[in-house]
Amino acid sequence: MNIALHTDHCPKDKLDDFVLPLLAASEAAVKRGEDPIFNSHMWDGSAETLEDNLRIAQELLARTHAAKMILEVEIGTVGGEEDGVENAINEKLYTTVADGMKTIEALGAGDKGRYLTALTFGNVHGVYKPGGVKLRPEILKDIQDAVGESIGRERPFDLVFHGGSGSSAQEIADAVSYGVVKMNIDTDTQYAYTRPVVDHMFRNYDGVLKVDGEVGNKKQYDPRVWGASAEAGMSARVVEAAQNLGSAGKSL
Amino acid sequence: MPIATPEIYAEMIDRAKAGGFAYPAVNVTSSQTLNAALAGFAEAGSDGIVQVSTGGAAYWSGAKIKNMVTGSSPSPPTPARSPRATT
Numbered sequence: 543m544n545i546a547l548h549t550d551h552c553p554k555d556k557l558d559d560f561v562l563p564l565l566a567a568s569e570a571a572v573k574r575g576e577d578p579i580f581n582s583h584m585w586d587g588s589a590e591t592l593e594d595n596l597r598i599a600q601e602l603l604a605r606t607h608a609a610k611m612i613l614e615v616e617i618g619t620v621g622g623e624e625d626g627v628e629n630a631i632n633e634k635l636y637t638t639v640a641d642g643m644k645t646i647e648a649l650g651a652g653d654k655g656r657y658l659t660a661l662t663f664g665n666v667h668g669v670y671k672p673g674g675v676k677l678r679p680e681i682l683k684d685i686q687d688a689v690g691e692s693i694g695r696e697r698p699f700d701l702v703f704h705g706g707s708g709s710s711a712q713e714i715a716d717a718v719s720y721g722v723v724k725m726n727i728d729t730d731t732q733y734a735y736t737r738p739v740v741d742h743m744f745r746n747y748d749g750v751l752k753v754d755g756e757v758g759n760k761k762q763y764d765p766r767v768w769g770a771s772a773e774a775g776m777s778a779r780v781v782e783a784a785q786n787l788g789s790a791g792k793s794l
Numbered sequence: 795m796p797i798a799t800p801e802i803y804a805e806m807i808d809r810a811k812a813g814g815f816a817y818p819a820v821n822v823t824s825s826q827t828l829n830a831a832l833a834g835f836a837e838a839g840s841d842g843i844v845q846v847s848t849g850g851a852a853y854w855s856g857a858k859i860k861n862m863v864t865g866s867s868p869s870p871p872t873p874a875r876s877p878r879a880t881t
């Protein structure tokens with residue numbers, strides 16, 4: 543299986559301590575005749591004005607292109623909370639056609655370097671009760687059609703689906719049909735990793751704890767034992783994602 | 795299980811776009827979650843993406859260290875080298 547390495551949301555105030563040093567390290571590697579260290583980096587300018595978002599994206603795109611890497615950008619906003627950044631659930635979660643047009647004007651259609659685009663269609667980080675998140679994948683189709691028509695290309699954007707956890711198979715299939723090539727999953731895999739650990743601890747509470755002067759049971763508190771079930775739980779969730787997204791069985 | 799070269803990554807994305815499918819991009823924060831993600835991709839016969847967030851990288855660098863650059867370094871830097879060897 544081929545595995546690509548990527549860095550996730552990097553807002554403006556974290557560029558100096560995260561993406562920029564990593565990008566510089568990859569540039570140095572490429573200069574030495576090696577491949578870059580990461581395959582792609584995400585620049586999350588969604589908290590900036592669209593103008594600033596795209597201006598910084600242009601600068602970064604020039605550098606990633608030269609270093610044989612891909613840039614991921616976010617146009618629109620992802621709601622919910624992830625890594626201390628929280629966004630309200632409101633109309634900003636739905637990218638407009640106009641924003642799509644500005645993006646293709648600023649970043650090109652591959653000629654200035656390859657980039658992935660997170661156009662938002664109601665995406666939210668985290669998992670909510672039914673009705674809490676209103677995904678409208680058809681927004682992706684509208685933007686792809688309108689922008690594509692204006693430049694004479696079908697589905698010009700390579701799209702990223704943020705906040706994939708908790709989405710239905712139908713929502714996922716719809717989004718993929720409109721040009722999504724990458725879907726981020728975190729919340730569901732966090733849960734899948736921890737869930738078997740909970741089972742282990744509750745079922746074996748007197749083995750993992752030293753209760754009433756007892757000494758517990760090393761076979762039960764050895765981290766590898768509950769760790770293996772955690773990993774198996776998470777792996778199964780990744781398999782499910784690959785099946786929902788259609789990448790299962792299609793390794794290059 | 796090789797790390798994708800730039801050429802392979804481009805091919806992965808092209809094939810997905812043309813073939814109407816997409817890759818899971820799984821956040822990882824430790825050698826365990828990384829191994830779990832890789833095992834999942836292997837079991838599914840799927841290529842894939844593993845990713846590190848700012849919080850994940852800070853965590854991975856060590857609880858008292860919180861350095862996002864070194865915390866991204868456990869990810870193997872050399873293409874075609876097995877990720878399991880780095881931790």
